Amino acid sequence: MTTIHTAPRWRRRPEDRPGEILAAALEVFGEQGLAGARIDAIAARAGLSKGTVYHYFPGKEVLFRELVRRMVRDGTVGIVPADAEGPAGELLRTFIRGVWGRMRTPGFHALYRLILGELHHFPDLTRFYADEIAGRTVSHVAALVERGVTAGEFRRVDPRAAGRTLVALLTQHALWAGRPELFPHAAGRTDDEVLAEIDEFFFRSLGP
Amino acid sequence: MTTIHTAPRWRRRPEDRPGEILAAALEVFGEQGLAGARIDAIAARAGLSKGTVYHYFPGKEVLFRELVRRMVRDGTVGIVPADAEGPAGELLRTFIRGVWGRMRTPGFHALYRLILGELHHFPDLTRFYADEIAGRTVSHVAALVERGVTAGEFRRVDPRAAGRTLVALLTQHALWAGRPELFPHAAGRTDDEVLAEIDEFFFRSLGP
DNA sequence: CAAGTTTTCGACCCGCCGGTCAACAACTGT
DNA sequence: ACAGTTGTTGACCGGCGGGTCGAAAACTTG
Numbered sequence: 001m002t003t004i005h006t007a008p009r010w011r012r013r014p015e016d017r018p019g020e021i022l023a024a025a026l027e028v029f030g031e032q033g034l035a036g037a038r039i040d041a042i043a044a045r046a047g048l049s050k051g052t053v054y055h056y057f058p059g060k061e062v063l064f065r066e067l068v069r070r071m072v073r074d075g076t077v078g079i080v081p082a083d084a085e086g087p088a089g090e091l092l093r094t095f096i097r098g099v100w101g102r103m104r105t106p107g108f109h110a111l112y113r114l115i116l117g118e119l120h121h122f123p124d125l126t127r128f129y130a131d132e133i134a135g136r137t138v139s140h141v142a143a144l145v146e147r148g149v150t151a152g153e154f155r156r157v158d159p160r161a162a163g164r165t166l167v168a169l170l171t172q173h174a175l176w177a178g179r180p181e182l183f184p185h186a187a188g189r190t191d192d193e194v195l196a197e198i199d200e201f202f203f204r205s206l207g208p
Numbered sequence: 209m210t211t212i213h214t215a216p217r218w219r220r221r222p223e224d225r226p227g228e229i230l231a232a233a234l235e236v237f238g239e240q241g242l243a244g245a246r247i248d249a250i251a252a253r254a255g256l257s258k259g260t261v262y263h264y265f266p267g268k269e270v271l272f273r274e275l276v277r278r279m280v281r282d283g284t285v286g287i288v289p290a291d292a293e294g295p296a297g298e299l300l301r302t303f304i305r306g307v308w309g310r311m312r313t314p315g316f317h318a319l320y321r322l323i324l325g326e327l328h329h330f331p332d333l334t335r336f337y338a339d340e341i342a343g344r345t346v347s348h349v350a351a352l353v354e355r356g357v358t359a360g361e362f363r364r365v366d367p368r369a370a371g372r373t374l375v376a377l378l379t380q381h382a383l384w385a386g387r388p389e390l391f392p393h394a395a396g397r398t399d400d401e402v403l404a405e406i407d408e409f410f411f412r413s414l415g416p
Numbered sequence: 417c418a419a420g421t422t423t424t425c426g427a428c429c430c431g432c433c434g435g436t437c438a439a440c441a442a443c444t445g446t
Numbered sequence: 447a448c449a450g451t452t453g454t455t456g457a458c459c460g461g462c463g464g465g466t467c468g469a470a471a472a473c474t475t476g
Contacts, residue, residue, distance in 0.1 A: 262435065
């Protein structure tokens with residue numbers, strides 16, 4: 001008599017589940033919004049059943065909070081480096097490439113949509129995002145611009161205005177690039193071309 | 209015996225109802241999203257009961273469609289004027305002021321949020337928006353920039369890239385200005401100051 | 417391999433909300 | 447003043463989906 005070791009119908013992988021669930025949640029929340037997302041859909045996209053989701057997260061709202069909090073935190077890592085050496089223009093260009101790279105990942109759209117559309121339900125997360133992301137990035141650019149101004153590398157501009165300008169250009173172009181069916185202006189442009197456009201316009205207006 | 213004409217408990221105003229309902233719907237949809245908005249809430253905000261909403265609109269989705277369609281259509285009127293006389297710089301500045309004025313109304317946020325977050329449920333509206341708004345505005349700016357370039361008023365730039373730049377700046381700054389608790393960068397700036405920033409940056413990078 | 421542990425499943429419960437409808441109140445015409 | 451019309455109401459229904467829970471399957475330990 002041969003004992004047949006069939007493959008188990010499913011495996012226990014408690015280490016990986018939370019991450020898988022959060023990844024699926026980002027997709028579904030990003031497409032359907034907080035209210036429109038169904039837990040069944042998140043579970044299915046993660047290859048699980050609903051009960052398992054509730055085994056790791058106590059409810060929809062907590063899952064949402066955890067997701068946003070993690071995304072926002074991870075989004076900052078590496079984006080805002082300690083002040084480095086070199087001309088401000090170079091530092092700004094590496095910063096631009098770094099931010100652009102992150103913004104062109106599929107997760108960025110979902111996250112931005114959630115921040116814009118759902119974050120007001122969570123005042124603490126609103127404050128967290130405003131402080132950790134929105135405020136910091138502009139301030140960081142402003143600091144770099146200011147260095148360039150005092151070094152005579154750029155003309156005298158309001159550093160914070162320049163920071164807003166750059167962040168606005170990057171954000172909006174990333175949004176457009178991710179939804180070509182909705183924003184046809186950028187159709188046919190590669191990421192590098194778009195980046196070159198932004199670079200050209202931004203630094204041109206900083207020149208003396 | 210005196211006949212007392214008490215004021216009626218409610219009045220029949222069939223002409224005004226659709227508009228009132230749509231206005232309330234814009235607010236509630238804007239705050240809660242398509243799935244999160246409750247018809248009761250829309251009715252209450254319009255000072256009506258749920259049944260009346262269903263008297264004028266056959267259902268939630270149709271109400272949403274009607275709302276977006278009307279908003280998008282009204283949003284274009286006057287924004288894109290026929291080609292007028294004068295230097296391109298002047299035409300661009302009046303265009304900028306016009307667009308900025310519309311974008312700084314409270315309805316713009318709600319609408320933009322809905323376009324970004326919900327419009328993918330309605331492919332026909334997606335196409336409609338892409339064609340009527342997103343495409344046209346950038347093309348319009350590009351046309352004006354091109355005039356300025358051939359007239360020697362601006363340096364030689366890619367007109368469409370310039371169009372994207374301007375629209376990106378206006379859109380993001382309007383978004384920020386409407387949510388200061390989420391985007392603290394622009395705190396304390398008046399609309400005119402923001403507009404001056406955009407103007408300065410944009411035209412500076414068009415100069416020879 | 418047996419007993420114990422923990423992950424996973426899926427059937428079930430129940431409150432909420434989109435949608436319905438009959439009654440009613442505000443109008444209109446005569 | 448009365449009948450007819452229709453805008454408006456609010457109680458009601460049914461399905462959907464968030465959340466629960468017992469049982470079964472996958473591991474672990476000895």
